[in-house]
Amino acid sequence: MIQEDILLEFGAKRDVFSKGDQLFREGDTAVNYYQVSSGEVKMNNYNADGKEFIQGIFTAGQSFGEPPLFANVNYPANAEAIIESEVFKLHKPGFLDLLKAKPEMHLKVTETLAKRLYYKAIMASEISSQEPEHRILRVLDYLKKHVHKTEGAFSFKVDLTRQQIADLTGLRVETVIRATKSLQKKGELKIVQRKVFR
The missing domain is CATH 2.60.120.10 (Jelly Rolls)
Structure with missing residues (x-):
């Protein structure tokens, strides 16, 4: 930054x-x-x-x-x-x-803090009220768009373990595994050699 x-x-x-x-x-x-x-x-x-x-x-x-x-x-x-x-x-x-x-530089720092605050506000709502699949997609979409600045279907390779996804979303690892498999079946994610793509 x-x-x-x-x-x-x-x-x-x-x-x-x-x-x-x-x-x-x-x-x-x-x-x-x-x-x-x-x-x-x-x-x-x-x-x-x-x-x-x-x-x-x-x-x-x-x-x-x-x-x-x-x-x-x-x-x-x-x-x-x-x-x-x-x-x-x-x-x-x-x-x-x-x-x-x-x-x-002050403006850059302020912009970064504002984006993080926006993310926290969204995630607070998601974690308290949404289904696991929805929570996972919101975190991955935030990382894809705002952190890695990637566009296009399945262009974002998720470099997080299932445990890290669980810890980011407040879910259990078993729930993350089930939800990602379900999301793959629905065409929302791709899993290639145990790596998740969004």
């Missing part, structure tokens, strides 16, 4: 995280802007039974964890590397200086 040279100009450091490493934990004080250079990072929470709910998955060029920087609140979720990842970390004062000095 923000060009890497600009991040470095304002004092960002590039850190490497191994699979499973925590970048921050729910309840930690928000002190940094994070942007993925390579790899994948998820933000998640666990309920009292230990079930994971994935708030979002972030890949190269995407940022995460910014709202608490603006609201002066603690992180509402954990951030964890899904695979080995390189992540830019910019301390809050440097991030705010960057936004003041580069209004076009």
